[in-house]
Amino acid sequence: MPKGKEFWSRDFARRYGHASLVADKDKYLCASEAPKHRFNVIGTGTMGQEHIRVTNFEGRATINGVYDPEPLSVENAKTAHAVHSDEPLQSYASIEEACEDPDVDGLIICTPNFTHIDAVRTAARSGKHILIEKPVATTIPDAWEIAQMADAHAGIFQVGLQYRYKAIYTEAIHEVLERKTLGDIKTISMAEHRMPFLDKVGQWNKYGRYSGGTLVEKCCHYFDLINLFARSRPTRVFASGSMAVNFREFDHEEGKADILDNAMVIIEYENGIRGHFGLVMFAPMFYEEVVICGDTGRLRAYENMDFLPGDTLKSGLEIYGGETCPSRMTTPSYPQAIEESGHNGATFFEHVHFVDDIEKGSCTGPTPVDAFWSVVVGAAAEKSAASGEVIEIDGLLKENGLDQV
Ligand SMILES: NC(=O)c1ccc[n+]([C@@H]2O[C@H](COP(=O)([O-])OP(=O)(O)OC[C@H]3O[C@@H](n4cnc5c(N)ncnc54)[C@H](O)[C@@H]3O)[C@@H](O)[C@H]2O)c1
Structure with missing residues (x-):
């Protein structure tokens, strides 16, 4: 967690809406750094939209793009993203494209439980950091296979037990x-x-x-x-x-x-x-x-x-x-x-x-x-x-x- 001046300036004041009170040239306490990380979200229903909102709100990362076969979920994701960001949200044609985009360093997987195993098999090949929703899988063998893939994974591998x-x-x-x-x-x-x-x-x-x-x-x-x-x-x-x-x-x-x-x-x-x-x-x-x-x-x-x-x-x-x-x-x-x-704040601290x-x-x-x-x-x-x-x-x-x- 950022401490001292950094906590109050980059995060706290910006999140509480004071950033719009002065011109950029006069910002010190409210000055915010550009996000250092770019994530793609796979599956943008209820939880995918929460991750889009919280990623932008936390501020050190932004959402680059999304993959979801359901057009309404993609539209909702664009709306959720636009609340915090002026950048357009890319929509990928396949999970492979979303996982392999070199502009992105993290993947957030929020698809229905039974699809997690296939999504992780694809996402893990990218070597990118992965945050996958709970339950990690619907069966014991699939959950174990994912634990094994995570063990061999170079990037961070976190599960949404927030x-x-x-x-x-x-x-x-x-x-x-x-x-x-x-x-x-x-x-x-x-x-x-x-x-x-x-x-x-x-x-x-x-x-x-x-x-x-x-x-x-x-x-x-x-x-x-x-x-x-x-x-x-x-x-x-x-x-x-x-x-x-x-x-x-x-x-x-x-x-x-x-x-x-x-x-x-x-x-x-x-x-x-x-x-x-x-x-x-x-x-x-x-x-x-x-x-x-x-x-x-x-x-x-x-x-x-x-x-x-x-x-x-x-x-x-x-x-x-x-x-x-x-x-x-x-x-x-x-x-x-x-x-x-x-x-209740759990997703933010996740x-x-x-x-x-x-x-x-x-x-x-x-x-x-x-x-x-x-x-x-x-x-x-x-x-x-x-x-x-x-x-x-x-x-x-x-x-x-x-x-x-
Ligand atoms: N951590 C928590 O507290 C919490 C809370 C709610 C849901 N979840 C988990 O989040 C995940 C998603 O749940 P939800 O509530 O958002 O469900 P949802 O039905 O609202 O959204 C799922 C989305 O995934 C899309 N989808 C389906 N198959 C896909 C695929 N193969 N590739 C890409 N997208 C696909 C659907 O079109 C839909 O838009 C589940 O694993 C669920 O258990 C976690």
């Missing part, structure tokens, strides 16, 4: 893993209660064969966080879930929807930590929380958007330290413009990390290996919910041809 950068989780990670406020962690519970899945181009997210299933598609974010807090290998997963409310009547070009809208998942780790995740996708709000208990304290962090009038807290982090340390109640947050740029890593030449993650393990837990949970069985992770890896992982 919930790690939400203010509440950034603070929770600091307390639990760095400051060790809770002592030895024993249990990690996470929950998400939200609206149904939104409409997508072609409605790919209503079908397990295209998305990987709800517990891979959406919940990989939470499994990544639980894995991160546990700092251990998952050994067993048990899940129960159903399609209780949403999309029961949904019948699109591809047929009837087949995705879970609620689930309870239990994860056991090699080091004895137990994880739990509860999902409800028919709640009139967006609410998520983590509760972590260690042998010396308890932490709860939450984010809430309930659409009600009045000043309800939209985030919180509580630490109860008993007699071991001060207890605290805080409201972690970022500046409003950053929070509003996407996913880009800060991506560009920092490009400039330093080292990959701080989330890595494709982190992403692989989030897919493994999600796929195990999907399998357990479908079969009613406890899934042994070693056995699941073997079934998928991965004896040595």
Whole structure:
């Protein structure tokens, strides 16, 4: 993160709209440098447009061009780009052209989940820096193949598990893993209660064969966080879930929807930590929380958007330290413009990390290996919910041809 004068001048003042108050010749605090990096975006639906907006807003890179076979998505991308940039947005005729353009040093892949594996096979050949959306793939073998490609890749290879950068989780990670406020962690519970899945181009997210299933598609974010807090290998997963409310009547070009809208998942780790995740996708709000208990304290962090009038807290982090340390109640947050740029500021800090890593030449993650393990837990949970069985992770890896992982 830029510090001192550089932070206030190049980034903060420009982002808060003061740059237009004086002529260029008089700018010092608001002077901005030309972007050093140029990215192409592959797939410009909801998330591609968020990446275009955030790339320009962060400021050290700009968007050179896009590839998307859907003309409306390309038009929307041009509109999103024009808000921040006077430069025209190039539209490529193929993914190969977009990946091989020598004017570009980074590729952001935001296509539907089932297309990630082919997109990465093409993108990796370019050697350019890659930011690919989550889940990295819909199956365990594809996620592993991508982790292997990333291992051999010269450029930065980051996966869009950007919930790690939400203010509440950034603070929770600091307390639990760095400051060790809770002592030895024993249990990690996470929950998400939200609206149904939104409409997508072609409605790919209503079908397990295209998305990987709800517990891979959406919940990989939470499994990544639980894995991160546990700092251990998952050994067993048990899940129960159903399609209780949403999309029961949904019948699109591809047929009837087949995705879970609620689930309870239990994860056991090699080091004895137990994880739990509860999902409800028919709640009139967006609410998520983590509760972590260690042998010396308890932490709860939450984010809430309930659409009600009045000043309800939209985030919180509580630490109860008993007699071991001060207890605290805080409201972690970022500046409003950053929070509003996407996913409560998480996407902005994902880009800060991506560009920092490009400039330093080292990959701080989330890595494709982190992403692989989030897919493994999600796929195990999907399998357990479908079969009613406890899934042994070693056995699941073997079934998928991965004896040595
Ligand atoms: N990190 C997050 O918080 C987050 C949030 C939402 C979505 N996502 C992920 O982002 C990805 C895209 O999701 P979305 O919500 O933008 O979906 P979307 O349906 O809105 O957009 C997908 C776009 O990809 C295009 N596309 C399809 N196949 C393509 C191909 N082979 N090459 C190029 N473009 C192609 C479609 O035409 C569409 O415009 C998914 O992997 C999804 O899981 C991540």
